Amino acid sequence: MFRVEFSKIFDYLIINEEIKTPLSIRSWMQKCDVDINATILEIDSLIKMAEKDRFNKLLPFYLILLAYANHLIPNWAKAIGYAKRAETVFEVNGQEQNRALSLWVISLLLCGYENLKEAHVKKDEAISIILSLFNETYRLGEYRNVKTAYLYQDVINDINNTISATETRVLKQLESKQTVPILHFDFFARLIALILVPSDKDFEKVAKWKSDIAVLEPSEIGNLGVLWNDMHQSLVQSINPHEQALIYILLSHSKNLVYYATGKRKNEQTEDLIREAMSLLDPQHVNHSLCGCYLNFLYYNINTEGRGRSFLENANRALETIKGSYTHVFIAFNEVKNLQNDIQNWVFPFSSFEKEIRRRKLPTTHLIKLIDLIKKWTGMSPPERTEYKKTNKQSSTSGSQPGNSDMRNENSPPPPFNPQSIHENDHSHIKRIVIPIDTQALGVTSTDESPVSHEIFEKLEIFNEMEANENDGEG
Numbered sequence: 001m002f003r004v005e006f007s008k009i010f011d012y013l014i015i016n017e018e019i020k021t022p023l024s025i026r027s028w029m030q031k032c033d034v035d036i037n038a039t040i041l042e043i044d045s046l047i048k049m050a051e052k053d054r055f056n057k058l059l060p061f062y063l064i065l066l067a068y069a070n071h072l073i074p075n076w077a078k079a080i081g082y083a084k085r086a087e088t089v090f091e092v093n094g095q096e097q098n099r100a101l102s103l104w105v106i107s108l109l110l111c112g113y114e115n116l117k118e119a120h121v122k123k124d125e126a127i128s129i130i131l132s133l134f135n136e137t138y139r140l141g142e143y144r145n146v147k148t149a150y151l152y153q154d155v156i157n158d159i160n161n162t163i164s165a166t167e168t169r170v171l172k173q174l175e176s177k178q179t180v181p182i183l184h185f186d187f188f189a190r191l192i193a194l195i196l197v198p199s200d201k202d203f204e205k206v207a208k209w210k211s212d213i214a215v216l217e218p219s220e221i222g223n224l225g226v227l228w229n230d231m232h233q234s235l236v237q238s239i240n241p242h243e244q245a246l247i248y249i250l251l252s253h254s255k256n257l258v259y260y261a262t263g264k265r266k267n268e269q270t271e272d273l274i275r276e277a278m279s280l281l282d283p284q285h286v287n288h289s290l291c292g293c294y295l296n297f298l299y300y301n302i303n304t305e306g307r308g309r310s311f312l313e314n315a316n317r318a319l320e321t322i323k324g325s326y327t328h329v330f331i332a333f334n335e336v337k338n339l340q341n342d343i344q345n346w347v348f349p350f351s352s353f354e355k356e357i358r359r360r361k362l363p364t365t366h367l368i369k370l371i372d373l374i375k376k377w378t379g380m381s382p383p384e385r386t387e388y389k390k391t392n393k394q395s396s397t398s399g400s401q402p403g404n405s406d407m408r409n410e411n412s413p414p415p416p417f418n419p420q421s422i423h424e425n426d427h428s429h430i431k432r433i434v435i436p437i438d439t440q441a442l443g444v445t446s447t448d449e450s451p452v453s454h455e456i457f458e459k460l461e462i463f464n465e466m467e468a469n470e471n472d473g474e475g
Helices: 003-012 017-023 025-034 036-051 059-072 076-092 096-112 116-140 146-178 185-194 201-213 218-223 225-237 241-262 267-280 286-302 308-326 330-345 352-358 365-378 454-474
Strands: none
Touching: 003 025, 003 059, 003 096, 003 146, 025 036, 025 059, 036 059, 059 076, 059 096, 076 096, 076 330, 096 116, 096 146, 116 146, 146 286, 185 241, 185 286, 185 330, 201 225, 201 241, 218 225, 218 241, 225 241, 241 267, 241 286, 267 286, 286 308, 308 330
């Protein structure tokens, strides 16, 4: 986190006397330490009010404060977005020094966001503005004022020092990628779940392997032995390029599982298998884009030069190209959107505490609840998967095979949605449904919330249970 750096930047902000008291930067920073979420909501409401008044001079300051608050959560994607908005408003208002300070904020955040190249661009822009102000001050003779004469040089020195120190720290910490995988394995598993497998009988085995492998966690690599042999044998015998591509994808994911479980780098093999799959697929096919996304995740995991964000952005763009393919399948479409959001919000874990938090599997309970509800309404059902029986911890683990062991914690979240039941060219099974919602159940008079929000369904479920109990009592 950049608390110290933000504090230094805020000290350099030029704030008119008339708004110094209502703004009170330090008070807002203290509020962030007390209750960050409540403070974000409060600042956000002030921004909405300020946006309605084009003469409101507080707007860019609230935006820069919101950038600070969001970086603490941390949601650096939003933080960078608010800092960029602040820079734009400061420019429109002709507040060049404050604009430069916003660029300084953006540069800092981009360093931590593993985008060192753009961070340097923003840093240079900030310094260029300050130099222009210094030259203008010198030309007008105001340099005779000691405070004015040295202020700009102090700002330039601080920009250079903070960005240089941050870059050094980031590059040092990124070296950990050489020994352990950093990105959530969950990201890879969700891509495999989205892979489309034809419903033809010829692809039954591949569909079965996919449904089994997609839900495996790194702790369960003991279950891969027989699957590997079966897939390799089928790969040799297959003459169908699409089937071969799917097997290459599953073999690649299996190699990645081993890497996450053992720390023994298999990236070269994993990359080669994914590339082989892509060479067999039509570039316009959904699976080709998913492979491209998977490949960029692999590149992110090994990049130690501060360019990791570019690979995640590439992955996001690949997902954007396939969203249209899932338009008629609400759950899969929503899973793609959720994955895009998670990629955007991912920040390298820079401290041991954050590292532990970020390496936990992302919760998907709400998604599974949503799947169950829609399955009841539409008759959809996920493909059958092999159920791995939980083994006794004291029993021998030698010779373990798929189908007789499962080391997954029973409290771990359910696996992501597996859309292989989708017919690529047949949408006759898709039904449009309209769900009337009793707003009384939500405790509001109206709602703009999307059904994507699982809280709505939870509230409705509780409300239905309450009504059912009341009806039973009346009977």
